[in-house]
Amino acid sequence: MVSDDSKPGDLTAAxxxxxxxxxxxxxxxxxxxxxxxxxxxxxxxxxxxxxxxTRTLTLALSDEGREVIPGLAGKLPLFRHVDPGSEAEIHLxxxxxxxxxxxxxxxxxxxxxxxxxxxxxxxxDIREVVVEVAWxxxxxxxxxxxSALQDARLPAARWEQHKARATKRQDKKRAPRP
Amino acid sequence: MATFILQDATGIGSxxxxxxxxxxxxxxxxxxxxxxxxxxAAGKQRLxxxxxxNGPPRLRLDAMIxxxxxPDYGSGANNVDTIVVAGLKSLVxxxxxxxxxxxxxxxxxxxxxxxxxxxxxxxxxVIYDTQLTICVASAGSGGSLDLPVSPPVALxxxxxxxxxxxxxxxxxxxxxxxxxxxxxxxxxxxENDLRTDLASRQGVSATLRDPGNHCGKVESDCESCCIIxxxxxxxxxxxxxxxxxxxxxxxxxxxxxxxxxxxxxFRDYYAFSPQACTLMVGDQSLRHQLxxxxxxxLLDFWNMMVARGRRVMSSTxxxxxxxxxxxxxxxxxxxxxxxLRTSAFWESGVGxxxxxxxxxxxxxxxxxxxxxxxxxxxxxxxxxxxxxxTRYLAGADAPAIGRAFTKxxxxxxxxxxxxxxxxxxxxxxxxxxxxxxERALLQTTKSKTRFRQRLGERFPDITALxxxxxxxxxxxxxxxx
Numbered sequence: 217m218v219s220d221d222s223k224p225g226d227l228t229a230a231x232x233x234x235x236x237x238x239x240x241x242x243x244x245x246x247x248x249x250x251x252x253x254x255x256x257x258x259x260x261x262x263x264x265x266x267x268x269x270t271r272t273l274t275l276a277l278s279d280e281g282r283e284v285i286p287g288l289a290g291k292l293p294l295f296r297h298v299d300p301g302s303e304a305e306i307h308l309x310x311x312x313x314x315x316x317x318x319x320x321x322x323x324x325x326x327x328x329x330x331x332x333x334x335x336x337x338x339x340x341d342i343r344e345v346v347v348e349v350a351w352x353x354x355x356x357x358x359x360x361x362x363s364a365l366q367d368a369r370l371p372a373a374r375w376e377q378h379k380a381r382a383t384k385r386q387d388k389k390r391a392p393r394p
Numbered sequence: 395m396a397t398f399i400l401q402d403a404t405g406i407g408s409x410x411x412x413x414x415x416x417x418x419x420x421x422x423x424x425x426x427x428x429x430x431x432x433x434x435a436a437g438k439q440r441l442x443x444x445x446x447x448n449g450p451p452r453l454r455l456d457a458m459i460x461x462x463x464x465p466d467y468g469s470g471a472n473n474v475d476t477i478v479v480a481g482l483k484s485l486v487x488x489x490x491x492x493x494x495x496x497x498x499x500x501x502x503x504x505x506x507x508x509x510x511x512x513x514x515x516x517x518x519x520v521i522y523d524t525q526l527t528i529c530v531a532s533a534g535s536g537g538s539l540d541l542p543v544s545p546p547v548a549l550x551x552x553x554x555x556x557x558x559x560x561x562x563x564x565x566x567x568x569x570x571x572x573x574x575x576x577x578x579x580x581x582x583x584x585e586n587d588l589r590t591d592l593a594s595r596q597g598v599s600a601t602l603r604d605p606g607n608h609c610g611k612v613e614s615d616c617e618s619c620c621i622i623x624x625x626x627x628x629x630x631x632x633x634x635x636x637x638x639x640x641x642x643x644x645x646x647x648x649x650x651x652x653x654x655x656x657x658x659x660f661r662d663y664y665a666f667s668p669q670a671c672t673l674m675v676g677d678q679s680l681r682h683q684l685x686x687x688x689x690x691x692l693l694d695f696w697n698m699m700v701a702r703g704r705r706v707m708s709s710t711x712x713x714x715x716x717x718x719x720x721x722x723x724x725x726x727x728x729x730x731x732x733x734l735r736t737s738a739f740w741e742s743g744v745g746x747x748x749x750x751x752x753x754x755x756x757x758x759x760x761x762x763x764x765x766x767x768x769x770x771x772x773x774x775x776x777x778x779x780x781x782x783x784t785r786y787l788a789g790a791d792a793p794a795i796g797r798a799f800t801k802x803x804x805x806x807x808x809x810x811x812x813x814x815x816x817x818x819x820x821x822x823x824x825x826x827x828x829x830x831x832e833r834a835l836l837q838t839t840k841s842k843t844r845f846r847q848r849l850g851e852r853f854p855d856i857t858a859l860x861x862x863x864x865x866x867x868x869x870x871x872x873x874x875x
Contacts, residue, residue, distance in 0.1 A: 253761070254668040263490025276490055283489050285509035286555035286564070286581070288497035288522070288548050289530050289610025290571025297668050311494075315484040318405055319514045331436075332477060332515050334405035336484075354660045358572055361653050370569040 222353040224378045226251035227298070231384035232305070234345050236312060241339060243275065243308040245347050245382060249298040257351035257380070258293040258372065259306050266314050271343035275308060278350035278379060279370040293372050295356050308347070312339050345384050350376035397459045397476045398438040399431070412481025413439070415524040415545065419480070422546040423451050423553075423588060425595060438477065450587035451550065458557060465562035467505040474502055475517045476556050478549070481524035487512045495612055497522035497548045499555035507559060508567045518559045520552045531607035537572065539611045541603055547588055554584035571609035578608040651827040654813035659767045666761035673754045680751055686729060687736030688776055691783075694719050695775040703834035712803075713796025716782055723787075730787055733780040766811045778802045800838065807835050808844035812852050821858040828862065 232244040249255045263276040279293065298304040318333040356375045367374060399416045420441065421429055428444035443459040445452050464471040479485070485493040489512060500519040501507035513519055524545050532541035543551075555577070558564045565576035574582060582605040593600035674681050698715055701707070707715070720726035739751070740758075762768045781802065786795055810831075819827060828846075836842045846863055853859050 253665040256664070261492070264486050264492055265490045274490075281489060282491055283509065283512060284567055284569040285487075285491075285512065286499050286552075286559075286567060286577060288526075288543065288551050289528055290569070290578075290608045291496075291528070291610050291612065292571070297664075299669055311484045313484050314486045315406055315410065315482060316486055316488065317512070317514050317519075319488075331404075332400065332479075332517065332519070333403055334482075334485075336405055336407075336410075354657070354664050357656070357660065359570070359653070361650060363650075364570055365568050365575075367569065371571070373569075 222251055222253075222255065222377065226353075227255050227257065227349070227351045227378065227380045229347060229349050229380035229382035231345060231347055231382045234342075234384060234386060236340070237309075239312050240309050241312050243310070243345060243347065245306045245308065245349070247298055247304045247306065247349065247380065249300055249302055249304075251353070252300050253353060254297045254299050255351050255353055256295055256297045256355045257304075257349050258376070259296040260294040261308055261310055262293055262372075264310060264314060266337045266339065266342075268337055271341060272346060273339055273342045273344070274346040274348065275310065276348050277306070277308075278348055278376060279373040280350065280376065280379075282370055282373070284368065284370060290371075292356065293350075297355065306349070310339075313337060314339065342386055344386065347382045349380040349382075350378075351380060352377040396461055396463065397441045397478070399441065399478045399480065400437065401434050401439055402437040404437075406482070410482055410484065411479070412524045416478050416480030416549070419524065419546040419549045420455075420478075422592075423550050424455050425591070426452055429455070449591055450584070451591050454550075454553065454557060454584070454587075458553060458560075463560035465505075465560055467502070467507070467562060469504065472502075472516065474560050476553075476560060477515075477517050477519055479519055479521045480549075482521070483523060483525070485521065493521055493523060495523055495526045495528060497526070497552045499552045499559060501559045501564070505559070505562075507564050518556050520549070520556050522548045522552055527612060528610050529612075530610045531572075531604040533602040533604045535604065537604075537607055537609070539609060541601060543610070546592075547585055550588045551581050551585045554581040572607045574606055574608035579605045582608065649827055649830050650819065650823065651813060651815060651831065654815040655767075655811070658811065658813065659771060662762075662765035662767045665765075666757050669757055670754060673751075673757070677751070680754075683732060683735060683739070687732030687734075687739075691729065691733060691776050691779040692772060695779050699835075702837070706837055709796035709800040710793050711796070712799045713792035713794065716795050716799060717786065717792050720783065720786060726783065726787060730780075730783050733776070733783065736776075737780065770806070770810055774806050778806060804838055804840045804844075807837075808841045808848065810835065810845070812848060816849060816859060817853045817856045819858060821861050824858050824862045 226249065228248045228250065230246045230248075232246050233242075235242050247257065258277040258279075261275050261277060262279050263282055265274040265276065266272070267274075277293070296304065296306075314337045316335050316337065318335045320333075350372070352375055356372060359371060359374065364371070364374070399413045399420070400411060401413045402411070417431060417439075424443070426443075426445060426447045428446045430442050432440040432442055441459045443456055445456045458476060463474050465474055466472075483494045487493065487498075498509065498521050500513035500521065501510045502516045502518060503510050503513045504516060522545070526543065526545065526548055528543045528548070529539045530541050530543055531537050531539055535541075555564070558577070558580070565580055567577040568575040571578075573579075582603050586600070586602045586605070589602055590600045674684070698712070698719075701715070702712070720729070739755075763773070778799075782795055782799060785798055790798070816824065816827075828849075831845065832842050836845055846866060849859060850863050
């Protein structure tokens, strides 16, 4: 019956490859829809998180956890669907380094308190890549109810029902680029 | 001190930033020889401005550059400078948001304003990509994301946020982009000042951004919408599809019950429509048949329902509206023939020889026809239009068509699938939602009575509903909340 609830495991993800291309990392993710209906997913990177301690790069194809801040435009994710019983492939391209606003330079009491500084995290030696793909069994539509305006989440975070998660360990240290 | 452009900073390479472009964008905004930069100090260059012209962009720059702002966010007044971070494409905020193709203004960390937790400094940071390729909604376009944003416009938009941050007058901010939040609306109105100024310099009329819509997209993205209607009509922006989308988003889905209806509807509709599109892609004759024999009559029906929902129409007016849609008799006959073919196709797959229609039929039988939402919203309306067109072509006039139309609507409208949401609503909201349904959809006493009966039978022990329905019984039949 068409109204059966989807289950968290209906969409699975696997990282096919992680490869440096010029100054970027190309990540290929394969999705498999085990459900009897089309499933809709976010197909672009909405957030990048890097943990230098574990050298884990997380690519979130999801708006969950992102803050609502003043900005140029409310950019919705790129949505795609995968047919029932079918597979789909997402090709992601991210910079091979992440620059973050430095917390330590701006922390109270530090010698450089309040100064604007950055931290650059090179992704050339990542040990693990994690990709999280937000999905739902219906496409995204604007929520035009008045109550939506009171919701602190981004609209696509409200839409997503589940996440498909894939992990790939980078076993061999890659040779540095010439 | 007031406004700086970041030249260099600890933790990044000298070529990561693009301060030169930042200053060029600033001079484009000012269009005034009085704008310059002081000598660099501590990796920053202070903007200096002796204004020689008027107009909103120059007045705003003058205020931002020549005022020492000391807002009090609750713990006493403190100086807050604005620092422009231009072109740092690899910058990622603490919540993971990449700043490539993006722009923002982050309030000081202790301000408690939206975005403050992402800013480790006590300055206001204006961050923007100097090579962005974003499209936003132009005014009057109905939400089409077709208006490019140039880097100076992006910078000026963020300056608008920055101005309200340093004056502690930031407005309410929400994650919803359509409609814009008050804060984004204000920034877009300011942004339009610059668009007007730029156009005036070039002697052309300005294309403005819609202040009510803050949505945007990277230029290569495409829009989504009702995919079958789009596929067969070849355009997601055809006027009929646009009108229906507008009615759906701002008329029906604005109510709780309407939203719940579409939740179910989308769930069932998208259980088959993506595959249906795939099957139809290579079959031009099938697409043409479905356009004439299904999609067009369906869009006509729902456009009439939207018009009827906005003002009560007498049966004669309904008949006249139907006849006006079919004023070209030759086209009406072609439409009728297409409806007949589609009907035969739905029922038996007759008339098609390729493999795709057989697969399409199997798909529809399994996933579409069992859904009461598909039956009520898609199938029954087309049957109704088919019946009326048959009568019209047999010679029925407007009053006769109108009577038949009203009778058919009385049978169809109150059978709308009932969401379980009704059981969760408090009495006051039941009254509001029922009032909307009765004004927009049911309208006649017969329809209202039937729908109330179904509601009561569906939820016999829900006190809020029983109370409202009981109160209605003591009123005149057909009265609406």
